[in-house]
Amino acid sequence: MDLGLSGKVAFVTGAGHGIGRAFSLTYAGEGAAVAIADINVEWAEGVADEIVQGGGRALAIACDVSDSAQVNAAVERTVGEFGQIDILVNDAVSPILTGTLEELDDEAWDDNFRINVKGGFYCIKAVAPLMKERRYGKIVNMASVVGRRGSAPPTSAAYAASKGAIIAMTASAARELGPYNVNVNAIAPGQIDTPRWRNARTPDQIEATVQSTAVKRLGQPEDLTGLAMLLSSDVSSFITGQTITADGGALCM
Ligand SMILES: NC(=O)c1ccc[n+]([C@@H]2O[C@H](COP(=O)([O-])OP(=O)(O)OC[C@H]3O[C@@H](n4cnc5c(N)ncnc54)[C@H](O)[C@@H]3O)[C@@H](O)[C@H]2O)c1
Numbered sequence: 001m002d003l004g005l006s007g008k009v010a011f012v013t014g015a016g017h018g019i020g021r022a023f024s025l026t027y028a029g030e031g032a033a034v035a036i037a038d039i040n041v042e043w044a045e046g047v048a049d050e051i052v053q054g055g056g057r058a059l060a061i062a063c064d065v066s067d068s069a070q071v072n073a074a075v076e077r078t079v080g081e082f083g084q085i086d087i088l089v090n091d092a093v094s095p096i097l098t099g100t101l102e103e104l105d106d107e108a109w110d111d112n113f114r115i116n117v118k119g120g121f122y123c124i125k126a127v128a129p130l131m132k133e134r135r136y137g138k139i140v141n142m143a144s145v146v147g148r149r150g151s152a153p154p155t156s157a158a159y160a161a162s163k164g165a166i167i168a169m170t171a172s173a174a175r176e177l178g179p180y181n182v183n184v185n186a187i188a189p190g191q192i193d194t195p196r197w198r199n200a201r202t203p204d205q206i207e208a209t210v211q212s213t214a215v216k217r218l219g220q221p222e223d224l225t226g227l228a229m230l231l232s233s234d235v236s237s238f239i240t241g242q243t244i245t246a247d248g249g250a251l252c253m
Helices: 018-029 041-053 068-082 106-134 157-180 195-199 203-212 222-231
Strands: 009-013 033-038 058-062 087-090 137-142 182-189 243-246
Touching: 009 018, 009 068, 009 106, 018 033, 018 041, 018 087, 018 222, 033 041, 033 068, 041 058, 058 068, 068 106, 087 106, 106 137, 106 157, 106 182, 137 157, 137 222, 157 182, 157 243, 182 222, 222 243
Parallel strands: 009 033, 009 087, 033 058, 087 137, 137 182, 182 243
Antiparallel strands: none
8 A cells, every 4th residue: 555655754753763763764665755863863874874875865863852942953954955844753762761659869750751741742843833834744652551551660650651641742732733634643562672672671571571462572663663654644644642552462461
């Protein structure tokens, strides 16, 4: 099925690594131009180079999503280079945080919310006027299953709470932007085998996670790309305000 992404422009945060990288490569493979926005500019450049060498269009941008000025500048640069933004993916996430609620300090809690929630807010705020003006847009926020069911260490409550906030922000943005033909949805992955995820766990915890899924395996970033492309396309234009779980059946166990 042709998803009609050729000629579209995607702005992906946290695009230098893990799931954001996989999404960016897939958008490019579908013929979209991609702005690779990441706080780690070397990673962003690596992904952009890979796309350009494969014949695609990409732009690496150093951007800390928790700084609204940097977000606005990155959006402006993308529009300057590619003319528009059709798709926003809020994927950037704070460095991994572990520990119980009692062990969490104020600073760690605030950092989590500053990057995960405020970062997404700044990006939506920056692209919304452009999308409203063109009466076209797709926004995909990265939530998590722990945003729905809570978490226990090694995943911190601050991370789970930030992902819960993203789910609420997704539904709210969908209500505000729906009249302008802008769809806003979220993906709630289960356990996806990125270095970030694996490095925070022992071999026993990894095996327990595998057994907790219906499919008896960890997810890979590529397990989420089909859903992201669907939510970025007009095939799903009647779907908005939703948070769609992709967890290998863990929640139904
Ligand atoms: N891996 C999982 O199991 C899993 C599960 C559920 C949800 N998710 C969500 O999916 C998304 C991607 O996760 P991942 O495992 O690929 O993460 P990752 O750590 O591999 O990649 C995150 C990227 O975000 C970038 N980043 C960090 N802070 C930033 C900032 N302030 N501004 C801009 N970029 C910044 C990093 O440099 C990195 O490239 C996150 O939103 C995460 O919460 C992941």
